[in-house]
Amino acid sequence: MxxxxxxxxxxxxxxxxxxxxxxxxxxxxxxxxxxxxxxxxxxxxxxxxxxxxxxxxxxxxxxxxxxxxxxxLFNPNKLAPTYPASMVLKPPRFNAYYDIMDVKPVDGDTWKLELAGLIDDKTPWKLPQFAALPQQDEVIRHICIEGWDYIGQWSGVPLRDFLRRIGADTRAKYVNFQSADDYPSSLDMATALHPQTILATSYAGEPLAAPFGFPMRLRTSTKLGFKNPKWITAIEVTNTYTPGYWEKAGFGWFSGI
Amino acid sequence: MASTPPPKPAATRKLHPVPIRVMHWINAVAMLVMITSGWGIYDDYVIISGLHFSHTFRLGSWAAESLMWHFAGMWFLVLNGLAYLIYGVFTGRFRERLLPIRIGELVQTVKDTLHFHIAHEDLTHYNAVQKLLYIVVIVAGISQVVTGLAIWKPVQLSFLVPLFGGFQGARIVHFWGMVVIVGFLVVHVALAVLVPRTIWAMLAGGPRVGDRPRANKVTP
Incomplete structure (x- = not known):
């Protein structure tokens, strides 16, 4: 039957x-x-x-x-070593919890960054608005929790500049991220305000390619690679801890280097 | 009648005082935790292509669990190891047990060993090879902590990284430090099993030994 x-x-x-x-x-x-x-x-x-x-x-x-x-142990003023552009790996190394063939590209024209939590102006941001802000370029080492590393050249708007511009409460504990690939991530405020933490929109002088987080990903010089979400769609400033994708699986939350 | 007691014999100390025995066994457990959890972490990005460690010998069912063990074990290894180094230097034990090493004695011990004349009658005296091996493993242990810090905090402790020729260099030295310690462990455990009195000595303290000749002259 x-x-x-x-x-x-x-x-x-x-x-x-x-x-x-x-x-x-x-x-x-x-x-x-x-x-x-x-x-x-x-x-x-x-x-x-x-x-x-x-x-x-x-x-x-x-x-x-x-x-x-x-x-x-984290020193908010300690800068990670930087390297000459000649050492940059092109293209960067792909890594996610799925295969590169399963990447779902994001449309930059319809993309917007949603804002939530302890932020004064929660109006979503579009890509050209970020391009109009002062950019920062940095050649830093990416270190994966697995043990491999490479040197990459990232540029974009420093997260701390952006947080101040939107009136975020920088006394809050956490800055959380949502992404198009369902990869939530949680950052401590001290790291979010670190001078080398940027909302990266380009790699080695070119716009980010689809597999590496186009249109926007996080790059911080003081965390392991898995703490850098790609294809960011939303930022939340909060005092409530929400574990990220790998933290739920058992990796340590702070994971500073 | 009440006569004065005979003068105390010089042999008042046991070969392995209580602090040494406690620190030895804490270190034994911590080392095994660090080695086997390290094998679980190693597998995600191998240093020698084709070399993997069997799941049977790994602590943690996958990398996240192995990392949790490694980052827990490190506290026991480092704090216990630090206490051991301070104790060894300030009580004069290192100088008494591990020094001096004479080249002639070293060569003779190696010759004897090759002829299967393994003398382990006197537990209170280490031969030149034993002394050298203990010094090597202590240095390897210190190196593991320093390379471990370089791998764990290559930004906050960035001054450590160039000592090993970069981040991957620190990983490689950390790997070979493990190999040295595991190599020591194989010989150490094999000899202890061959001469079980040594194991009992590390549990109960062993034979009584004379007072350190220069114990009160030790300067840090």
Whole structure:
């Protein structure tokens, strides 16, 4: 007998494509939940095949302490080393939680940057408005949590200039980002105000190419690579902590270098 | 009648005083955590192409978990190691146990070992090879902390990075430091198993030894 819940029309495969990131995150969550259930099971049987809850809690506790410790170590005036333009890797190295073939390019004409939270003027911004502001160019090292690195030349509007221009409350704790590839990210305010943190719109003197975050991505010289969201669509200034994509999976939040 | 007690014998100390034993076993656990979690981190971007560490020996089911272990273990390794170095220098233990190393003695010990004359009768005396190996592993441990800091904080502690020829240089030295420590560990554990009295000595303190000849003359 045909199930009552089966739709009359079969679902279009395009729907699956559109929601791939959500499906991935659900699968990941399922994996984490599965891991937790396995942990609970080992507690019942009294043998420690994976990480028992007490060890898990201790590791999380030290990780939170490490986030705090790194914030104390962070010097807001310390500039990262910069390099000659001859060392710049062209094109930059692609990296995301999906393959380069799955990049969904963003239309720069219809793109706008939404603003939310503790900001005086929340009018969305269009791309040409950023081009009219003073730009900053920097040749800095990108270091991935995996261990690889490369030198890139990024330019765009310094985030601190932009935050002041829109009347953001810079005493708030966090600057959060939303992106077109469903990759939320959370930055501490001290890093957001660092002189080498920019809303990058160009690479090696050319507009950003689609796979590297066109039209706008974050580049900060004092964080690991995964803390630099690409294809940014919204910025929120807030005192509420929201973990980013990889933080939910277990990477440390501060991740300063 | 009440006669004065006989003069105390010189042998009042145990070979491994309590602080040494506590620090040794904390270090043993911390080192194993750092090595096996490091293998979990290494795999995402290998240094020697084709070299991977089996999941069986990795701490953490994937990089994020291994990193969490590594960044927790580092506190135990560094604080315990610092206490050990301070203790070793200020009590004179390093000077007493690890110095001097004479080249002639070194060559003789290597010859004896090659002829399977492995003398481990006297636990209270280290031969020249032992002394050298302990010094090498202490230096490797210090190097691991310095390269680790260069990799962890290449911007905040940017002065450390050029010492190793750049960020990847620091990673490579960090990797080889691990190899040296693992190599030491294999020999150290093998010899301890061959002479189980050494393991018991590190648990219970071992034989009593005479007072340090120059203990009260030690200047930092």
């Amino acid at each position: 045909k199930s009552l819940f089966r739709p009359a029309q079969p679902t279009s495969p395009a729907v699956l494509d559109d929601h791939r990131p959500i499906i991935r995150s659900l699968q990941r969550r399922g994996l984490i939940r599965g891991g937790l259930s396995l942990g609970a099971l080992t507690m019942l049987t009294g043998c420690d095949v994976s990480r028992p809850a007490a060890v898990e809690a201790a590791l999380r506790g030290i990780s939170t302490f490490n986030d705090w410790f790194q914030q104390q």
